[in-house]
Amino acid sequence: MLDQNFRDKIINLRRMSAEYYQKAAWNQLLSLDNYREKNFEAAERFAQLSFEDQMIAMDYAELADAEYSMHLELELED
Numbered sequence: 158m159l160d161q162n163f164r165d166k167i168i169n170l171r172r173m174s175a176e177y178y179q180k181a182a183w184n185q186l187l188s189l190d191n192y193r194e195k196n197f198e199a200a201e202r203f204a205q206l207s208f209e210d211q212m213i214a215m216d217y218a219e220l221a222d223a224e225y226s227m228h229l230e231l232e233l234e235d
Contacts, residue, residue, distance in 0.1 A: 163228060170221035177214035181207045 188203035 163224075167221050167225055170217050170224065174214045174217035174221065177210045177217060181210035181214060184210060 184203045184207035188200045188207060191197075191200035191203060
């Protein structure tokens with residue numbers, strides 16, 4: 158059984174992942190808007206920010222998965 162602190166930690170990691178995916182989507186929209194307006198430097202910058210936010214989001218999701226897996230392994234050992 159997962160204790161409340163552990164659940165809160167996993168939820169927080171998943172929430173952080175979702176927030177960064179949301180930022181990535183927003184930056185992608187800004188990139189597309191700037192591209193349409195032929196402001197290519199800004200479009201590239203927002204595209205780069207979107208990519209970076211996606212990488213951070215994946216890191217948080219992977220960390221949550223690893224934490225959960227580690228907890229399950231510890232439970233199986235007990």
